[in-house]
Amino acid sequence: xxxTPGHEGDGNAAQADRRDLLHRVACLGxxxxxxxxxxxxxxxxxxxxxHAYGRTQLVDKQGRPFKGAQLAVGEPxxxxxxxxxxxxxxxxxxxxxTAVPLSDGQKHRYESLPGIGPQQxxxxxxxxxxxxxxxxxxxxxxxxxxxxxxDEPAHVVHCCGDxxxxxxxxxxxxxxxxxPQPLAMIALEWNAASDELHAVGTLGGEMxxxxxxKYEARLQLERGANARNRSAQTSVVQAASAFSxxxxxxxx
Numbered sequence: 001x002x003x004t005p006g007h008e009g010d011g012n013a014a015q016a017d018r019r020d021l022l023h024r025v026a027c028l029g030x031x032x033x034x035x036x037x038x039x040x041x042x043x044x045x046x047x048x049x050x051h052a053y054g055r056t057q058l059v060d061k062q063g064r065p066f067k068g069a070q071l072a073v074g075e076p077x078x079x080x081x082x083x084x085x086x087x088x089x090x091x092x093x094x095x096x097x098t099a100v101p102l103s104d105g106q107k108h109r110y111e112s113l114p115g116i117g118p119q120q121x122x123x124x125x126x127x128x129x130x131x132x133x134x135x136x137x138x139x140x141x142x143x144x145x146x147x148x149x150x151d152e153p154a155h156v157v158h159c160c161g162d163x164x165x166x167x168x169x170x171x172x173x174x175x176x177x178x179x180p181q182p183l184a185m186i187a188l189e190w191n192a193a194s195d196e197l198h199a200v201g202t203l204g205g206e207m208x209x210x211x212x213x214k215y216e217a218r219l220q221l222e223r224g225a226n227a228r229n230r231s232a233q234t235s236v237v238q239a240a241s242a243f244s245x246x247x248x249x250x251x252x
Contacts, residue, residue, distance in 0.1 A: 053082035076145035076240040087127040096120040104205030105181035112171025124186035129159040141244040160250040
């Protein structure tokens, strides 16, 4: 999608693409997204900052549409997207999540997505820690949503493995710890009439390739050839407390 220097038409097209991206991203919070995210380059930075994947509906264990109203404030839920083995935190915040300027580990700048739902309080983030790549498994989870401390927001994403803490109200930015970048956001689509949710893409620095490389042997043992399959048309949502048998406690 790069342009050739000196070609005015290419520059105009790039500007149009960026305007379309910004419009679609802004629409996510207002449920006006009609199709997949438009890919665009990050303000001349080069790499893509918005990634379109398949449109996946969130459902419960019985296959029924999962509704935003089912989320209790501060209670973490898990589904998998954009791959069948990459977990995501889904939660409702006590207040609206705002769009803020951020940058990934490569210093590529982007603006986070606001929350969705009636009061823009529903957010989703990749549950893969940006430092040691710890993630929730059915056996144990060292990363989870926990109560904030001192001047932190009411709830934070906290990884016990390295003590990295992330702010879910501001695009998953790093509050403290060695994590080199915010958590990747999962772009959600909310239907105001039905209260149904769909995952449609990601925003920010993805860790999926590093995740597959680090845990290749484990994932192959658990899922075989399907370890890197993209998410299907639906993805099951369940409470984090039900997904992992043990939620590891973190030291303050």
